[in-house]
Amino acid sequence: MTTAESYYPNEPTTPKVVTSEIPGPNSVAQIKQLGEHFDSRCAYFVVDYNKSNGNYIVDADSNVYLDLYAQIASIALGYNNPKLIELLSTQEMKNALVNRPASGNFPAVELDATLQKVLQVAPKGQNQVWSGLSGSDANELAIKAAFMYYAQKKRGGDTVPFTEEELSSVMDNQSPGAPSFSVLSFRKAFHGRLFASGSCTCSKPIHKLDLPAFDWPHAEYPAYAYPLDTPENVAANKIEDDRCLKIVEDLIVSWKSPVAALLIEPIQSEGGDNHASAYFLQRLRDITLKHDVVYIIDEVQTGLGATGKLWCHEYADIQPPVDLVTFSKKCQSAGYWFHDPLMVPNKPYRQFNTWCGDTARMLIFGTIGQEIIDNDLVSQVSRVGEYLFAKLEILQTQYPESFKNLRGKGRGTFIAWDLPTGELREKLLKILKSNGCNVGGCAEKSVRLRPTLTFDEKHADIFIDALTKSVSQLNN
Amino acid sequence: MTTAESYYPNEPTTPKVVTSEIPGPNSVAQIKQLGEHFDSRCAYFVVDYNKSNGNYIVDADSNVYLDLYAQIASIALGYNNPKLIELLSTQEMKNALVNRPASGNFPAVELDATLQKVLQVAPKGQNQVWSGLSGSDANELAIKAAFMYYAQKKRGGDTVPFTEEELSSVMDNQSPGAPSFSVLSFRKAFHGRLFASGSCTCSKPIHKLDLPAFDWPHAEYPAYAYPLDTPENVAANKIEDDRCLKIVEDLIVSWKSPVAALLIEPIQSEGGDNHASAYFLQRLRDITLKHDVVYIIDEVQTGLGATGKLWCHEYADIQPPVDLVTFSKKCQSAGYWFHDPLMVPNKPYRQFNTWCGDTARMLIFGTIGQEIIDNDLVSQVSRVGEYLFAKLEILQTQYPESFKNLRGKGRGTFIAWDLPTGELREKLLKILKSNGCNVGGCAEKSVRLRPTLTFDEKHADIFIDALTKSVSQLNN
Numbered sequence: 035m036t037t038a039e040s041y042y043p044n045e046p047t048t049p050k051v052v053t054s055e056i057p058g059p060n061s062v063a064q065i066k067q068l069g070e071h072f073d074s075r076c077a078y079f080v081v082d083y084n085k086s087n088g089n090y091i092v093d094a095d096s097n098v099y100l101d102l103y104a105q106i107a108s109i110a111l112g113y114n115n116p117k118l119i120e121l122l123s124t125q126e127m128k129n130a131l132v133n134r135p136a137s138g139n140f141p142a143v144e145l146d147a148t149l150q151k152v153l154q155v156a157p158k159g160q161n162q163v164w165s166g167l168s169g170s171d172a173n174e175l176a177i178k179a180a181f182m183y184y185a186q187k188k189r190g191g192d193t194v195p196f197t198e199e200e201l202s203s204v205m206d207n208q209s210p211g212a213p214s215f216s217v218l219s220f221r222k223a224f225h226g227r228l229f230a231s232g233s234c235t236c237s238k239p240i241h242k243l244d245l246p247a248f249d250w251p252h253a254e255y256p257a258y259a260y261p262l263d264t265p266e267n268v269a270a271n272k273i274e275d276d277r278c279l280k281i282v283e284d285l286i287v288s289w290k291s292p293v294a295a296l297l298i299e300p301i302q303s304e305g306g307d308n309h310a311s312a313y314f315l316q317r318l319r320d321i322t323l324k325h326d327v328v329y330i331i332d333e334v335q336t337g338l339g340a341t342g343k344l345w346c347h348e349y350a351d352i353q354p355p356v357d358l359v360t361f362s363k364k365c366q367s368a369g370y371w372f373h374d375p376l377m378v379p380n381k382p383y384r385q386f387n388t389w390c391g392d393t394a395r396m397l398i399f400g401t402i403g404q405e406i407i408d409n410d411l412v413s414q415v416s417r418v419g420e421y422l423f424a425k426l427e428i429l430q431t432q433y434p435e436s437f438k439n440l441r442g443k444g445r446g447t448f449i450a451w452d453l454p455t456g457e458l459r460e461k462l463l464k465i466l467k468s469n470g471c472n473v474g475g476c477a478e479k480s481v482r483l484r485p486t487l488t489f490d491e492k493h494a495d496i497f498i499d500a501l502t503k504s505v506s507q508l509n510n
Numbered sequence: 511m512t513t514a515e516s517y518y519p520n521e522p523t524t525p526k527v528v529t530s531e532i533p534g535p536n537s538v539a540q541i542k543q544l545g546e547h548f549d550s551r552c553a554y555f556v557v558d559y560n561k562s563n564g565n566y567i568v569d570a571d572s573n574v575y576l577d578l579y580a581q582i583a584s585i586a587l588g589y590n591n592p593k594l595i596e597l598l599s600t601q602e603m604k605n606a607l608v609n610r611p612a613s614g615n616f617p618a619v620e621l622d623a624t625l626q627k628v629l630q631v632a633p634k635g636q637n638q639v640w641s642g643l644s645g646s647d648a649n650e651l652a653i654k655a656a657f658m659y660y661a662q663k664k665r666g667g668d669t670v671p672f673t674e675e676e677l678s679s680v681m682d683n684q685s686p687g688a689p690s691f692s693v694l695s696f697r698k699a700f701h702g703r704l705f706a707s708g709s710c711t712c713s714k715p716i717h718k719l720d721l722p723a724f725d726w727p728h729a730e731y732p733a734y735a736y737p738l739d740t741p742e743n744v745a746a747n748k749i750e751d752d753r754c755l756k757i758v759e760d761l762i763v764s765w766k767s768p769v770a771a772l773l774i775e776p777i778q779s780e781g782g783d784n785h786a787s788a789y790f791l792q793r794l795r796d797i798t799l800k801h802d803v804v805y806i807i808d809e810v811q812t813g814l815g816a817t818g819k820l821w822c823h824e825y826a827d828i829q830p831p832v833d834l835v836t837f838s839k840k841c842q843s844a845g846y847w848f849h850d851p852l853m854v855p856n857k858p859y860r861q862f863n864t865w866c867g868d869t870a871r872m873l874i875f876g877t878i879g880q881e882i883i884d885n886d887l888v889s890q891v892s893r894v895g896e897y898l899f900a901k902l903e904i905l906q907t908q909y910p911e912s913f914k915n916l917r918g919k920g921r922g923t924f925i926a927w928d929l930p931t932g933e934l935r936e937k938l939l940k941i942l943k944s945n946g947c948n949v950g951g952c953a954e955k956s957v958r959l960r961p962t963l964t965f966d967e968k969h970a971d972i973f974i975d976a977l978t979k980s981v982s983q984l985n986n
Binding site: 064065067068071072073074075076077078079080081082083084086091094105106108109113114115118119122123125127128129131132133134135136138139140141142143145146149150153161162163164167168169170171174177178181182184185186196200201204205206207208211212213214215216221226227228229230233236239240241242243244245246247248249250252362363366378381382383384385386387388389392394395398 | 540541543544547548549550551552553554555556557558559560562567570581582584585589590591594595598599601603604605607608609610611612614615616617618619621622625626629637638639640643644645646647650653654657658660661662672676677680681682683684687688689690691692697702703704705706709712715716717718719720721722723724725726728838839842854857858859860861862863864865868870871874
């Protein structure tokens, strides 16, 4: 019995599309109604979450889809997971929801146990956590920690007091109290949509237009030739890595303000599932150490198992471990991992806010983490990813035009490919929905697969059948 | 029977302090343990939320305090409210927690009803909502909406397309795509601790040090003579209003970058419970209209009833209504209210993120709002506030040195006063805890009262007794 079968005895066995158009009439009416007081223009369809089950999502018109998008890569175990439902009736959950604690000032007696559980799935080399509320928030909090750490170091240590000039200038948003430090990120990166995270984001203009930004640099993220494992591509991609590493180091040395931190996704997700090699990620460690730059890995989308490791950057075995790792999405909560005690600012109330996270969401994260361990879901994702990728490679030989740059081999179910144009990508996603599969895109013309961690071989078979049919319809 | 009595038949009848020191030994041990992997330096004591009830909070050492701080002003109804506990077992709550929706792309069939419920308590003149996750997040999202609105207007309307130069420059964090717009806020303001909200915050250096900030202006918030209602203070405060209004208008006209938005708290809370008059808030409307500046009211701490109106700025009856009102804290969720359809950006995915809020927290907000309406808790707060304030005025005549600038008359239980020094304020808060009352401070030397909305006359009596005893101990 697979994990999905044991969790979801009533999981549908096949998709079922009953409306001629998607969204169907009930979804259309509800999206319109919702639009009276909420921006509902991005809604694909309205969901009956109560009827959704396991890897299947059910809409307001009773269409049943196999879900390979999973709430923008954020459902770890599937819909209506029984272990999460059990968690709802615990006293801890009741306290966290009904008596939402300001965890910095008034932590709950159960907070330590909650964090211990979450820390079971921390990345290798990380043993502390600070909690936030979303991926953007996690990155902003990590950037704050990095700036404070960097400034303390520059100042000569965490015991050196602030100067009078710092204390007064900061109240006018001026340096030296509010220094002109920068964060180096990468072209095509997505780190969120607030103002510091947004200044690091460089995916699409629509994410950034009309918003003031910090004058921070974007280096180039390596653009590899796929597949990654042919000898000629290995050689070419090594040259690409070195080209991009030189840009990183040049920017750190020459940028108009000190580069305090480097922020990178191990696979750029929103930006097109662009992979970074172990060599690239390790060399960035060397460069950041050389120039005293805080190294932050953004695992918001890649984290918690989908790539076939708990944390994608563990493939690179970066030594010494990076300074900060951010998480959200499948964790259902958010925050950052770290290990250096000096990453905790030298005074209380510097990294602080009312709730300091959401313990209800942290409890859910703890349970998800426990289930991943108990069911060895990371190994399952590796196995299923390999199975799925092999089937996609066959499809690629049949329809090479519709499966350009197939990528994600050996990275679990974290798989993507390109269509020739954005228009064809949109058309394929639409046809896939009509054939009962909910799939997302990324960048201009890529398809990204983001199923849950309980997606197994039988789901892969159903998806491949629907995809085969869809691609043949696409080309008609 | 009071609302507290009907909600909380087992609410303690009196505080009970059983340890000689606070935090007690269990709290101390747990704070230390927590500190192994979480920044626990700001913890006052560790809380047994399960034993806490109504207006009483119970710590890990079984000390029972009357709580006038209420998780930094964020518990609306009291601990273990039965209506919120009931909500936990609903299908809607199960869906929101176990199947956390990406509400922008895949809204739940029940989302509209959730929002409708929340909209029942929208400020007068506002009928739309966008949801976020915290007070900082709410302010950042509102600032984003303001910038996009301002840019569209400047561009000549929401149908004017972006230029090629905007589309390319924004990817380098440069103008005109990333314009140098600014937000005007006020000295002593607190709007959060992320990078845009943090640039607006101007309360204490410790909130801002070592973090890059936008070069945005701070005007002066009126510093009134209290009490507000004596003829000589009325006259002096009007002069102060006009002085500060002139600074606002001068800054808007002369600031180095266009001022797109003005952000203000109707009572500066973290910054010391500084009040703004109806005249001041209305004249800001006139000035913002004159100069095409978006007017944002931050009701994160003042909102949802504690001031004796649902929203504090309703006292000012600002006409036409302000453009954006942010909320969080007692709402247990976060976001902003608005009414102008053009405040929705002209294209989808401009104001967007994975979850677009947290429907679980929005459901809780809906229930809290319904309870406030059904029990007319706003009127109760007014009544109890008047009762409490009168008692404090008597204490003030007895101990004038310990009750300077007593303020918040006619503003429900949103009451504060100053001690002569920060040291004495800290000492008073410590003595108050030893006498069974959990009370918070704000600014350098103020005490702020932030009880729940179910705090009633009998709680006020207990508090006044403890305060009287504490003040006499303070002076010994």
